[in-house]
Amino acid sequence: MAKRIEASNVSSYYGSFKAIDSVSMVVEPKTITALIGPSGCGKSTFLRSINRMHEVLPNARIEGSLRIDEQNIYDPDVDVTAVRRLIGMVFQRPNPFPTMSIYENVVAGLKLNGVKKKSLLDDAAEQSLKSANLWNEVKDRLGRPGAGLSGGQQQRLCIARTIAVEPQVVLMDEPCSALDPISTLAIEDLMFKLKDRFTIIIVTHNMQQAARVSDKTGFFSIDKTGDPGRLIEYDDTQKIFSNPTEKKTEDYITGRFG
Amino acid sequence: MGDNPSRSENATAGDLGVTGRHARGAGTGVSPRSYEEPPFGGGGALPKKTRFGMEAGFKGLSVAAGAMVLVIIVAIAVFLISKAVPAINADTENFLTYKSWFPNDTEPKFGIAVLAFGTVLTSIIALLVAVPIALGIALFLSHYAPKRLATPLGFVIDLLAAVPSVVFGLWGRDVFLEPVRNFSLWLNEYFSWIPIFGGDGPFGRSVLLGSLVLAIMVLPIVTSLSREVFMQTPGMNEEAALALGATKWEMVRTAVLPYGKPGVIAAVMLGLGRALGETIALALTLGVVFNISFNIIENGGNSIAANIANSFGEANETGRGALIASGLVLFAITLVVNMAARAIIYRRREFRDSAA
Structure with missing residues (x-):
């Protein structure tokens, strides 16, 4: 169910602006990897490069290679929609489809992939909502608008929608930054549960969160505004937060910079 | 600063069991002018609300504009009906179904x-x-x-x-x-x-x-x-x-x-x-x-x-x-x-x- 992500020398551009420079890292299956760093250092850009959402923006492109279990994600023959199905994404702000009910939101991805049978959709909706720890809260109102839920519930709905298509990897771009501490805790619990099935990469500004949930942590930074972001250090979370190799990492996690 | 004693100063005055007005007059060197026109947040009597200002004027304008729509619609309807009814009465055929x-x-x-x-x-x-x-x-x-x-x-x-x-x-x-x-x-x-x-x-x-x-x-x-x-x-x-x-x-x-x-x-x-x-x-x-x-x-x-x-x-x-x-x-x-x-x-x- 979960796959390995291997990035080597990935550089991403917006037009002529280089947003990240030569990032290399290997993410093992069924682990949680946290990407931390100051704003504008390219962690989200790197995350969006992994499922080719980066190229949605005009003039955006990447160099280098990104592989999922030895297959090149950026191979010209590869169907980009297949990549995104394989590598799901949860966004910073909860973004359920406003015109759809809770149920329709969860099965939206499946419908896009041509699943029409009602019983299959019903099963998938129930399973995904259960996996997202949301089933008990919404099972009696699946026909209600998804946008009517609270922020934390909406984000779990989006996670349910993402995992309903059974991806191999789940990318999370600051999934808790718009949520209160209780909802954040609910999402973190959920991540531990999902770790058994998916490879998870999460971008977060919250260092306690990174320390709590992740197995490995990557620290991104920039020298100054306008410079491309670099991966400064990538190691076991334990090591990054107790005894980092790089001075910059230590400065950042102790709050001396950034 | 002197003209605008902050709320916290009044709060202190309250703690001491003195009314805000007294405390301000005694403690913070307020100019005499501010006694006649108490500044915002300065304790004392609350400023009176303006009776005829921009607020009321604008509200009146927008209400009038809204009412005018109704008046125009009613006027048009009255005109149309008053002209149409006699003609329909004069019609020797059925107005709704006749095809000429x-x-x-x-x-x-x-x-x-x-x-x-x-x-x-x-x-x-x-x-x-x-x-x-x-x-x-x-x-x-x-x-x-x-x-x-x-x-x-x-x-x-x-x-x-x-x-x-x-x-x-x-x-x-x-x-x-x-x-x-x-x-x-x-x-x-x-x-x-x-x-x-x-x-x-x-x-x-x-x-x-x-x-x-x-x-x-x-x-x-x-x-x-x-x-x-x-x-x-x-x-x-x-x-x-x-x-x-x-x-x-x-x-x-x-x-x-x-x-x-x-x-x-x-x-x-x-x-x-x-x-x-x-x-x-x-x-x-x-x-x-x-x-x-x-x-x-x-x-x-x-x-x-x-x-x-x-x-x-x-x-x-x-x-x-x-x-x-x-x-x-x-x-x-x-x-x-x-x-x-x-x-x-x-x-x-x-x-x-x-x-x-």
Whole structure:
């Protein structure tokens, strides 16, 4: 169910602006990897490069290679929609489809992939909502608008929608930054549960969160505004937060910079 | 600082068991002027609310503007009804069902049936032609065309809306007539087994010509409004669809079209409003025949507004009243259409409101 992500020398551009420079890292299956760093250092850009959402923006492109279990994600023959199905994404702000009910939101991805049978959709909706720890809260109102839920519930709905298509990897771009501490805790619990099935990469500004949930942590930074972001250090979370190799990492996690 | 003692100073004064006024006077060196006009947040008596200021003035203006709409509507309704009722009373035939228009005779005979039918028929055909094309253009402009192309093209579409309807009418009658006549002959030759394309001619100045001209006139309104609503689709919903593995068209179907639906309905209704009320273009292009026929390619067709334009000149007192009565019917049709549209939008309001 979960796959390995291997990035080597990935550089991403917006037009002529280089947003990240030569990032290399290997993410093992069924682990949680946290990407931390100051704003504008390219962690989200790197995350969006992994499922080719980066190229949605005009003039955006990447160099280098990104592989999922030895297959090149950026191979010209590869169907980009297949990549995104394989590598799901949860966004910073909860973004359920406003015109759809809770149920329709969860099965939206499946419908896009041509699943029409009602019983299959019903099963998938129930399973995904259960996996997202949301089933008990919404099972009696699946026909209600998804946008009517609270922020934390909406984000779990989006996670349910993402995992309903059974991806191999789940990318999370600051999934808790718009949520209160209780909802954040609910999402973190959920991540531990999902770790058994998916490879998870999460971008977060919250260092306690990174320390709590992740197995490995990557620290991104920039020298100054306008410079491309670099991966400064990538190691076991334990090591990054107790005894980092790089001075910059230590400065950042102790709050001396950034 | 001295003139504006902060709240915390008053709070301290309260703690000491002294009233704010005393504390301020004694402690903080306030100038005498501020005793007469207490500054904001300075304790003492609260400032009096202004009795006649900008607030009241503006409120009055907006209430008057709102009331004026009602007054105008009532005035128009009173005028229309007062002119229409005597004419309808003078009608020797049934106003709703009679299929001819002779209100100027000594025994006036006229009925709205043909005109109302023609109005609705031309408008519906115009929308059937215009709406799919308009939505296609709107989607192209909002989601497919590169920005360098979309901006000038959108401008051209808006320019189309600025062409006066009489110009469309003249163009339809003098230029567009030939191709439509040829097209009608072709339709008649191969598809005459479908009743709407039957008949023996003559062809050309038909419902088809009028509807197509109407379609071109309605196109820019529907296009630019739909483009606006499509462009308002939240980017994060489009990204959500793409991240689920949607192709561009699937993304449009999942995120853009459902989100824009109420707006598109409103745009179509505005277009329908224009089509129903269009006068001079139809007066110039329709064949002006008084019969109810679904045949759209034979010379013929008529509409309420076109009939008013064509016959107002030679109408007598009763004739004018009859035409005003027909205008009242047009007004009723438009009202029903608008209410139907609102009902459609209202039905899904729960989803729209929670999205906002």
